[in-house]
Amino acid sequence: MGRSILFVAGEGLPFIKTGGLADVIGSLPKALLDRGHDVRVAIPLYKQIIDKYYDQLERIGTIQVHSGWIDQPATYYKANVDGVMYYFVEHQGYFEREGLYGYEDDGERFAFFQRAVLDMIYFIDWWPNIINSNDWQTGMIPLMAHACYGDDYRYQNIKHVYTIHNLAFQGNFGVEMLPTCLGLGYEYFDNGSIRFDTGISFMKAGIVYADKVTTVSPTYSQEILTQLGGERLDPVLRYRREDLWGIVNGIDVNVWNPNKDPLLAKNYTKQSWVSGKKANKEALQKELGLQVNPDVCLIGLVSRLTNQKGVYLITEKLNEILGNDIQFVVLGTGEEAAENAFKWMESAYKGKAVYYCGYNEELAHRIYAGADLFLMPSLYEPCGIGQLIAMHYGTLPLVRETGGLKDTVQPYNQYTGEGNGFSFYAANADDMVYTIRYAVNVFYQNKPAWKALVKNALNTDVSWAKSASVYEELYYQICNWSDN
Numbered sequence: 413m414g415r416s417i418l419f420v421a422g423e424g425l426p427f428i429k430t431g432g433l434a435d436v437i438g439s440l441p442k443a444l445l446d447r448g449h450d451v452r453v454a455i456p457l458y459k460q461i462i463d464k465y466y467d468q469l470e471r472i473g474t475i476q477v478h479s480g481w482i483d484q485p486a487t488y489y490k491a492n493v494d495g496v497m498y499y500f501v502e503h504q505g506y507f508e509r510e511g512l513y514g515y516e517d518d519g520e521r522f523a524f525f526q527r528a529v530l531d532m533i534y535f536i537d538w539w540p541n542i543i544n545s546n547d548w549q550t551g552m553i554p555l556m557a558h559a560c561y562g563d564d565y566r567y568q569n570i571k572h573v574y575t576i577h578n579l580a581f582q583g584n585f586g587v588e589m590l591p592t593c594l595g596l597g598y599e600y601f602d603n604g605s606i607r608f609d610t611g612i613s614f615m616k617a618g619i620v621y622a623d624k625v626t627t628v629s630p631t632y633s634q635e636i637l638t639q640l641g642g643e644r645l646d647p648v649l650r651y652r653r654e655d656l657w658g659i660v661n662g663i664d665v666n667v668w669n670p671n672k673d674p675l676l677a678k679n680y681t682k683q684s685w686v687s688g689k690k691a692n693k694e695a696l697q698k699e700l701g702l703q704v705n706p707d708v709c710l711i712g713l714v715s716r717l718t719n720q721k722g723v724y725l726i727t728e729k730l731n732e733i734l735g736n737d738i739q740f741v742v743l744g745t746g747e748e749a750a751e752n753a754f755k756w757m758e759s760a761y762k763g764k765a766v767y768y769c770g771y772n773e774e775l776a777h778r779i780y781a782g783a784d785l786f787l788m789p790s791l792y793e794p795c796g797i798g799q800l801i802a803m804h805y806g807t808l809p810l811v812r813e814t815g816g817l818k819d820t821v822q823p824y825n826q827y828t829g830e831g832n833g834f835s836f837y838a839a840n841a842d843d844m845v846y847t848i849r850y851a852v853n854v855f856y857q858n859k860p861a862w863k864a865l866v867k868n869a870l871n872t873d874v875s876w877a878k879s880a881s882v883y884e885e886l887y888y889q890i891c892n893w894s895d896n
Contacts, residue, residue, distance in 0.1 A: 415887065416450040417441075418540040420529050422522070422549035423512060424453055426493060427461045430512055431716075432661070432797050433547055433577045436628070439664040440883065441496045443876035447884055452540070454529045457489060457500035459508040465491070469500065475535055479527035479560075480595040482520065486528040488535065499536075501528045513549075519585035522549045522614070523593035530557055530567070539566050542887050544573040548583025551618030552594060555606070558621060560595055571890045574622035576615070578794050579636050579643045580720070583614030608644075619648055623890045626657045626883075628795035629816030633658025641792060657886055660819050661795040662876035663804065668780075670805045675777040682870045685806045686863075689781065696782030699775075700766040702739050709855045710739045711848070712783030712807065714776050714798055717746030717754070722789035722812060725841040727753035732845050736852050740765040741779055743772065780805040785834075785851055789844050793817050799833070803869035808862075809833040810851055812844070820874070824854065824865055832869040 423430055425438025441451040457469075472488040487502040501507075506521040515521065530553065533539060545553045554572035561567035589612060590596045600606050606617040619625055627633045635641035637650050649656065666672075670688065671681050677695030680688020690706045697704045711733075715721045726733065727750055734740060734757070742754050742765075754767035768775060780786070786802035788811045795816030799809035803820075811817040813835045824831035836847040855862050 415542070415891070416538070416540040417444060417452070417542045417544060417887065418529075418533075419451070419453045419544045419546065420526070420550045420553060421453070421455055421546040422525075424455050424498070427455065427465060427498065428458055428512070431577075432628075432795065435663065435797050436575075436577070436661055437546065439662065439667075439876050440880060442494055442664070443662070443880035444883065445495050447880060449884075450540075452497040452499065452538075454499040454501065454532065456507045456512075456525050457502040458512060459510070461500065462508065472499075472536065475531060477524060477528045477531055478595070479523055479593060480590075481592045482524050482527070484524060486524070486531070488532055499529075499532060501525055501532070503528075519583070519589050519614075520593045522583070523552065523589065526550055526553050526556060527560070527595070529553070530561065533567075534564075540570060541891055542571045542573060544575060545618055545622070546575045547577050548581055548614040548618075551583060551614035551616070553618070554621035554623075555596070555600070555617045556594065559600075571887075572622040573624050573626060573886065573890070574618035576619075576625065576627040576636070576794070579615070579627075579641075579645060582608070582616070582643065582645070584608050584611055585614070586611045613645075616645060616648060619645065619652055622655075624655050624657060624886055625649075625652055626659055626886065628658075629660045629819045630658035631818045632792075632794045632815040635792065635815060657882075659879050659882045659886075660816055661797065661800070662879050663797060663800045663874050665804065665875045668801050668804055670781055673777055673781070675774045676781050677778070680806075682867070685866065685870060689784075689806055692778065692781040693783075696741070696778050697739070699778070700741060700768075701763070702741075702766060703763045705739075708737065708739050709785065709852050710741065710783045711785045711787055711810075712779040712802075713740070713742045713744070713787045714779055715744045715746075715788070717744045717750035719747070720791055720793075721746075722791050722839070722844075723747075723750045725789045725839070725844050726787070729841045729845050730757050733848060734761050734765060736849060737856070738764075738852055741768075741783065742766070743768045743770075743775055743779060745770050780807055783807045784855060785810050785848075787848075788812070788817060789836075790814060790817060791839050796820070800874040803832055803872045804874050806866045806870050808851070808865055808869055810847060811835050812839065813837045820872075822868075824851075824861070826861070829861060829864055830868070831865055832872050833865070 423434045469489040474487040489500040678691035793815040821833040823835040836843040
């Protein structure tokens with residue numbers, strides 16, 4: 413029996429994206445819709461959405477939102493995307509800016525957004541069974557629904573799931589936020605439930621007050637229970653460990669589909685991948701000015717260039733990596749030191765290595781299709797999307813064994829032939845270089861094993877089907893639903 417679920421997030425495809433959260437919001441609701449549920453999404457109406465999609469939005473109406481000292485109008489819009497209804501909260505001063513996050517008034521902005529979403533439920537008279545909040549930008553929703561609407565049974569009947577996509581970003585603000593922006597009393601600070609140092613944490617509020625807490629892979633759900641991986645929230649996460657679920661992400665296999673991807677030089681299937689990947693490699697080499705050679709091992713990297721992504725493991729060993737008989741393509745932007753290292757790489761290894769500084773969605777598709785290996789040496793990775801896309805395109809991921817990378821990439825076993833990629837355990841540049849050499853050796857010296865690994869990767873289920881069924885199980889459990 414279908415139920416009603418509202419996803420609330422700071423971003424979501426197909427409208428706006430800065431990270432993997434947007435991919436989840438763009439695909440998980442659709443997967444749950446396909447399972448018979450009434451699934452809707454609420455996000456802020458950012459300037460970028462207005463610039464590109466405003467003509468496709470339908471205005472619902474405007475109400476005055478009161479949250480602490482905040483007394484501001486919220487105008488609501490909606491748009492239907494493949495059966496999923498998206499709602500947008502408009503406020504020119506808060507959301508029509510060049511960026512999404514990173515402003516001094518982020519606490520105020522997202523306090524308003526969360527209260528506006530809760531008010532919207534009453535305004536449109538649609539009462540979801542479950543609100544699934546995501547990351548710090550929506551972490552206060554379970555508490556606000558409980559504390560600010562206590563006299564309305566319809567709000568009290570809503571169950572709350574809180575999903576952690578990256579524990580490192582917590583939404584920590586001064587305690588004065590409680591009365592000024594959230595409309596909450598100091599007792600929530602005094603009792604420690606949302607206290608973080610001398611202030612408050614939106615992320616901690618979501619962990620404490622949601623009925624269930626999820627994160628985006630089973631391994632990451634265990635890593636965040638430790639002092640090393642818990643970002644100082646491990647004590648409260650251990651307290652909620654019985655309510656903590658690790659559910660690995662999927663990808664939208666309609667968007668990421670090598671058989672239909674319009675951005676590729678040649679489309680291919682599981683049966684035609686050899687000729688398909690050869691054609692895409694040659695096209696990529698020509699596009700980027702690499703020596704055209706379909707037989708060389710081409711390694712791709714599509715990433716934010718930050719320490720978390722393990723880029724300094726790469727940059728300190730560039731000469732050793734490029735000492736192999738390979739080509740290397742890097743797409744991404746981030747920390748200046750990493751960018752400079754890859755710029756040097758391109759100049760030092762003309763025709764063998766290319767660095768595209770920035771982000772280019774079309775080029776990303778062509779790297780996934782044209783590369784043989786896809787490098788993801790993350791120091792930590794809650795789930796990761798790149799390795800899932802790579803496997804779906806027949807490109808073998810080479811990853812560090814952490815978070816969702818460990819859960820989704822099975823390392824090659826030379827004795828059994830099993831595996832869909834390569835991996836190393838220690839956050840150590842030497843171990844990474846050893847694994848790259850090992851993988852490159854398999855590419856050149858053991859073609860049957862390589863082809864078997866690519867077939868395994870192509871046959872790996874990276875869709876949302878399995879994960880959506882686990883989310884559904886979770887929702888049924890907290891609402892005491894049955895399947896009929």
